Amino acid sequence: MSRIAEAFADGKAFIPFVTGGDPDLDTTEELIIAMEQAGADLIEIGLPFSDPIAEGPVIQEANERALAAGCTTDRLFDMVREVRKTVKVPLVFLTYMNPIYIYGKQRFLKRCRETGIDGLIVPDLPFEEKQELAPDCLEYGVDLISLIAPTSKERIRKIASEAQGFVYCVSSLGVTGVRSEIKTDIASMVALVRESSKVPCAVGFGISTPEQAAKMASLSDGAIVGSAIVKLVARNKKDSVGPVSSYVKTMKDALRAL
Amino acid sequence: MAQKGRYGNYGGQYIPETLMNAVQEVEAAYEHYKHDPEFVEELEELYKNYAGRPSLLYYAEKMTKDLGGAKIYLKREDLNHTGSHKINNVLGQVLLANKMGKTRVIAETGAGQHGVATATAAALMGMECEIFMGKEDTDRQALNVFRMELLGAKVHAVTSGTMTLKDAVNETMREWTRRVDDTLYVLGSVMGPHPFPMIVRDFQKIIGREIREQLMEREGRLPDAVIACVGGGSNAMGAFYEFIPYESVALIGCEAAGLGVDNPKNAATIANGSEGIFHGMKSLFCQDEYGQIAPVYSISAGLDYPGIGPEHAMLHDTGRATYVPITDEEAVSAFEYLSRTEGIIPAVESAHAVAYARKIAGSMDKDKIIVVNISGRGDKDVAAIARYRGVEIYE
Numbered sequence: 201m202s203r204i205a206e207a208f209a210d211g212k213a214f215i216p217f218v219t220g221g222d223p224d225l226d227t228t229e230e231l232i233i234a235m236e237q238a239g240a241d242l243i244e245i246g247l248p249f250s251d252p253i254a255e256g257p258v259i260q261e262a263n264e265r266a267l268a269a270g271c272t273t274d275r276l277f278d279m280v281r282e283v284r285k286t287v288k289v290p291l292v293f294l295t296y297m298n299p300i301y302i303y304g305k306q307r308f309l310k311r312c313r314e315t316g317i318d319g320l321i322v323p324d325l326p327f328e329e330k331q332e333l334a335p336d337c338l339e340y341g342v343d344l345i346s347l348i349a350p351t352s353k354e355r356i357r358k359i360a361s362e363a364q365g366f367v368y369c370v371s372s373l374g375v376t377g378v379r380s381e382i383k384t385d386i387a388s389m390v391a392l393v394r395e396s397s398k399v400p401c402a403v404g405f406g407i408s409t410p411e412q413a414a415k416m417a418s419l420s421d422g423a424i425v426g427s428a429i430v431k432l433v434a435r436n437k438k439d440s441v442g443p444v445s446s447y448v449k450t451m452k453d454a455l456r457a458l
Numbered sequence: 459m460a461q462k463g464r465y466g467n468y469g470g471q472y473i474p475e476t477l478m479n480a481v482q483e484v485e486a487a488y489e490h491y492k493h494d495p496e497f498v499e500e501l502e503e504l505y506k507n508y509a510g511r512p513s514l515l516y517y518a519e520k521m522t523k524d525l526g527g528a529k530i531y532l533k534r535e536d537l538n539h540t541g542s543h544k545i546n547n548v549l550g551q552v553l554l555a556n557k558m559g560k561t562r563v564i565a566e567t568g569a570g571q572h573g574v575a576t577a578t579a580a581a582l583m584g585m586e587c588e589i590f591m592g593k594e595d596t597d598r599q600a601l602n603v604f605r606m607e608l609l610g611a612k613v614h615a616v617t618s619g620t621m622t623l624k625d626a627v628n629e630t631m632r633e634w635t636r637r638v639d640d641t642l643y644v645l646g647s648v649m650g651p652h653p654f655p656m657i658v659r660d661f662q663k664i665i666g667r668e669i670r671e672q673l674m675e676r677e678g679r680l681p682d683a684v685i686a687c688v689g690g691g692s693n694a695m696g697a698f699y700e701f702i703p704y705e706s707v708a709l710i711g712c713e714a715a716g717l718g719v720d721n722p723k724n725a726a727t728i729a730n731g732s733e734g735i736f737h738g739m740k741s742l743f744c745q746d747e748y749g750q751i752a753p754v755y756s757i758s759a760g761l762d763y764p765g766i767g768p769e770h771a772m773l774h775d776t777g778r779a780t781y782v783p784i785t786d787e788e789a790v791s792a793f794e795y796l797s798r799t800e801g802i803i804p805a806v807e808s809a810h811a812v813a814y815a816r817k818i819a820g821s822m823d824k825d826k827i828i829v830v831n832i833s834g835r836g837d838k839d840v841a842a843i844a845r846y847r848g849v850e851i852y853e
Contacts, residue, residue, distance in 0.1 A: 222539075250750040251619060251736065253631050254474050273748050297472055297735040302749030324472045324735070332472075332735075349476040373476060374636035403666060442541055 203318050204242065204343055204365040208400040212455040213241035213422030214413070217294065218261035220245045221271025223437045225279045227279050231433070232283050232291070234445040235371055239452030240289060242366075244321065244424065245392055247276055247295035254323035256377030258427040262434065264279035273303050273374040277311045283314035292319035292345065292365070296334065305333060309340035319343035319365045327359050337364075339422030348393065349373075350384045367393050367401040368422060377427045379406030386419045417455050425451060463652025466775055468768035471651040473738045477634040480787040484642065485653040487558045492660070493680065497557060504549045508582070509539045511664065515567035515672035515829070517814035521799050521819075525584075528682065528822035530815055533669050533831045535693065536804060542834030543665060543693040544575035548644060550661035552579035555642035562586040562641045566630040568595060568689070569621035570602025571805075571834055572646035577611035587611040590630045592622040593761050602838065620753045623689075623763050627737055647690025648767035651738030655767050662696025667831050670700050677827060683708040683818075688781065689725070689761035691770045693833035698779060711770065712810040715755030716782035727766040728774055728781035741768045757786040757846060758832075760807040773794040788813040790846055793836060805834030806843065 206214050216235050220228050232243055248266040252259065280291065293312070300308045301323070312320070320342060325333060330344065337344040342364030348356050350373055360367055369389055371382045386403055393401045402418040404424030413423040432447060433440040461673050463469045471481060491497040505511040514534040522530045535543040535666055563580050564587070566687050567573030573589040580587035596603050596615040619625035627650075634643045645654040648662070650733065668682070673681055686694035687712035701707040706776065731742040736751060744752040744764040751823035756762045773779035789806055792813035797803045799801055805814055815830045823829070838844075844851040 251624065251628050251630050253737075254631075254635070257618070264619070267750060298743075298745070298749040298751070300749075302732075302737050302745065302747070324738070326473060326475050326478050328471055328478070332470075347475045349474070351479050354478065355475075355478065365717050370476065375632045395524060424463065456722050 217244040217426035221266035238448035256375040289358040290318040356392040466772035525819040528826035536835035566626035577609035663699040665696035666700030691767040714761035723755040801834035
């Protein structure tokens with residue numbers, strides 16, 4: 201069983217996201233360790249990009265802070281190699297096609313495998329373009345995570361049928377960011393995924409409260425939270441380990457009750 | 459074209475899943491309506507009686523004599539309604555949106571030309587319109603902001619990133635993912651995900667077709683060179699496309715070199731860029747060693763973009779078109795030159811093309827013919843040019 205599959209093996213998964221290098225890479229390293237201890241089942245690390253078109257203002261600004269603070273692809277990989285010495289949960293990168301393409305697809309995937317990155321989420325690489333990266337991912341044993349959106353409709357079957365790792369179910373239209381309410385019929389989306397795939401399905405975009413996380417996870421295999429955590433980091437900077445850790449614990453507890 | 463939406467190695471559809479059904483819907487609608495006689499007739503009517511097409515092909519006799527070489531013709535896209543070539547694409551796309559049952563259009567704009575054109579077409583066809591413009595550009599082009607509002611559009615000042623054209627594109631794409639069902643993103647150039655580079659080129663290729671017909675009538679032959687400025691590249695693609703099969707016609711794109719290609723303050727993508735994937739397409743981009751998109755600069759807000767359309771990237775690779783850098787100083791000097799010599803004030807974007815004609819015409823034989831695409835008029839730039847020359851005029 202792959203590390204990503206194991207993350208979903210024992211109850212509903214809680215998946216937090218942090219932007220790598222915000223406010224600095226040392227803090228990111230501490231956050232990853234603390235989030236695992238607080239109950240995170242899989243951790244998404246944002247590899248910063250200058251123009252993240254799928255992100256709302258909270259994560260956009262985190263990307264800008266990280267780049268301004270000197271985070272680069274090489275430095276982020278170095279941090280991952282260090283943190284992998286203690287962290288056992290799966291780690292996946294969320295980034296855009298250009299940083300991967302410019303680093304060199306083979307070189308990028310090789311470093312993913314060497315440092316212990318288990319999967320990639322690339323929001324600007326839809327099903328029609330996945331051959332851009334899928335062969336390299338396969339070669340290096342890194343899962344290319346597929347996204348489905350409320351607009352996907354009949355596309356869900358074909359996307360799910362080739363899905364690896366887990367399916368990232370985008371809960372709402374628009375970009376990342378906290379929402380007061382999620383109106384999409386998540387149950388129907390997940391049902392379509394399960395018709396054509398055995399990989400787990402986790403819901404993200406807009407989730408911030410334990411109640412929302414519990415509701416989304418009850419309809420799927422897990423909940424993904426980004427902006428709410430990035431906000432805590434923005435507010436507390438180098439002192440964000442405590443607040444993020446207790447937030448992750450609260451969110452995981454809400455899923456344990458399911 | 460080997461693969462759908464590909465231009466050699468370039469093009470594609472690198473966009474979020476949320477938008478995939480929408481771009482496929484646009485493609486299907488376009489493939490249908492471009493063969494629909496009623497759509498074609500309506501668009502021709504708009505071109506003729508609303509936009510003022512065909513635009514003139516003017517023999518610049520004084521400029522020709524002054525430079526002492528090739529005959530110079532100017533394709534007067536500046537005389538179109540709204541003052542630039544942008545109206546050609548916008549009338550096509552907004553009419554398409556209308557046929558598709560969309561009730562709202564959104565668009566990015568740099569200097570404001572595409573925003574004004576989109577707001578104009580939306581007003582004409584009774585559609586809701588929202589324009590995204592970098593905060594820096596809304597400050598520099600306050601008059602165009604008011605113009606768009608006058609036309610009934612809502613203008614959003616974009617405060618993310620470098621607050622210029624690239625960020626306006628980012629924000630328009632984000633807005634499209636927020637509200638996609640009733641909305642079409644009217645892209646302003648031959649860029650972005652398939653089918654936009656194709657659709658925009660098709661709506662702009664009328665420029666080159668008219669050049670060919672008008673020159674055949676006047677001179678009985680094809681030109682030796684067609685020169686146009688290139689940001690994303692829509693006016694250049696429109697002027698070039700008809701001539702691609704005719705190898706004797708040199709196709710020359712003029713990029714904005716800002717303070718010089720060796721100075722970090724430039725926007726010359728072909729000169730300084732490298733292959734990458736951004737804004738929905740694989741193409742050439744100004745970027746750093748880690749693929750972070752570079753902040754670019756040009757005196758011309760319309761050329762102030764870190765990428766280029768994928769078909770231009772292919773024409774560059776194959777050598778069918780040539781791309782040359784033109785600095786701010788050369789463009790401003792050409793802006794002043796054309797104003798004085800021919801009584802035509804070109805857009806500072808188009809002045810980049812005029813600048814290159816000034817460089818080469820004199821060394822060409824008198825029986826050669828150059829066509830320069832004057833993609834827009836320069837009224838919008840007068841205050842900026844004055845400031846460049848040290849005269850403090852504000853709109």
